[in-house]
Amino acid sequence: MLSKACQYAIKSLIYLAKHNDRAYIPLSEISKNINSPEAFTSKILQKLVSAKMVISTKGSRGGFQIINHEKILLGDIVEAIDGSNLSEGCFLGLPECSCQNPCPVHFKYVELKNKLNTFLFQISIDELVDIGSMVI
Amino acid sequence: MLSKACQYAIKSLIYLAKHNDRAYIPLSEISKNINSPEAFTSKILQKLVSAKMVISTKGSRGGFQIINHEKILLGDIVEAIDGSNLSEGCFLGLPECSCQNPCPVHFKYVELKNKLNTFLFQISIDELVDIGSMVI
DNA sequence: CATAAATTGGACAATATTGTCCAAATAACC
DNA sequence: GGTTATTTGGACAATATTGTCCAATTTATG
Ligand code: FES
Ligand code: FES
DSSP, rough: OOHHHHHHHHHHHHHHHHHHHSOOOHEEEHHHHOOOOOOHHHHHHHHHHHSSSEEEEEEETTTTEEGGGGGHHHHHHHHHHHEEEEEEEESOOOOOSSSSOOOOTTTHHHHHHHHHHHHHHBBGGTTTTTTTOOOO | OOOHHHHHHHHHHHHHHHHHSSSSSSSSHHHHHHOOOHHHHHHHHHHHHHHSEEEESSSSTTTEEEEEEGBBHHHHHHHHHSOOSSHHHHHHHSSSSSSSOTTTTHHHHHHHHHHHHHHHHBBGGGTTTTTTOOOO
């Protein structure tokens, strides 16, 4: 359902939120703890930096730090990484998804879309820090 | 959300169901009407044949014919084409999705999964033949 | 100032998905 | 029986996603 890149992004952000008391956290620690390929995770963190969800500093004692935990929603992360929204567009791939020119599944799909949107855009990272584990 | 392959598969089946009165329908007609690449659609129809959702005959006047419209559910098609279920597995990619070892989004995600499953496994192809259009 | 620890960015590699081409087999029809 | 219309299956090509490697840059610290 989600791309790997998004999965790593969300896991990274949850990890950063969990450890937000300690200053900058290096990539090596993040990827070790969320069990992700380090170099690939690096690229993803760069995107999160340009999306202003994370700040970074180079050099010794450098690393990443999450900013505005409360405001980062799952859907924002997906958009920042994949460039699209997951609930966007027609289920069957028509160029437009609208009630004026619906595809055969349209009216059933819009209901599901609503649920998906509340899932994506009502859950913030800071709600997730105290629940569950992220490693194998 | 859905792979292109699945989208073409569903569109093909809807088209076949719409024209089930006329005997075999050739690939060329299907892909013209659902606006899909012909050779790629051919591979997809082969999978639908081996999944026994469609029968085919070669040669002049040959083509494809849908069987058991009523029984073909969207989720069955996705499984036949992609080999997996779209609602399967952990949202964050953990190897198991379970309430015993939940990831941070698990309990919110299972609710969405239920909605997705009813969407996928309560809609059959023959419910869709009279609704909407499938072309650009 | 030298060294160590870190991000950044570019180039590359591997894999998966999407898509094309073509020869072979088959069936209908004249 | 030859021709035409079709599926089938294999090999291939293009693109997207995932992943790796490495040099350059930056910062802290002794
Ligand atoms: S038009 Fe296809 S889902 Fe809305
Ligand atoms: S364990 Fe992650 S969604 Fe269930």
